[in-house]
Amino acid sequence: MTTIARRLTIVTLMMTIFALSFAALAVQPSKRPLGFNISTGSLCVYSNSGECVATL
Numbered sequence: 001m002t003t004i005a006r007r008l009t010i011v012t013l014m015m016t017i018f019a020l021s022f023a024a025l026a027v028q029p030s031k032r033p034l035g036f037n038i039s040t041g042s043l044c045v046y047s048n049s050g051e052c053v054a055t056l
Helices: 002-026
Strands: 034-037 042-046 053-054
Touching: none
Parallel strands: none
Antiparallel strands: 034 042, 042 053
């Protein structure tokens, strides 16, 4: 009986570590910095390439 309890404890701890690490990955902020395009007078979002893409 103690062997089963020990194995269940180990599996539970491993699953807890996995769940916490997965939750930390899923909570990454998805907001990108906003900018202002002077030529069009509108708000824009910076893309990965550094260009300012107009928002609607």
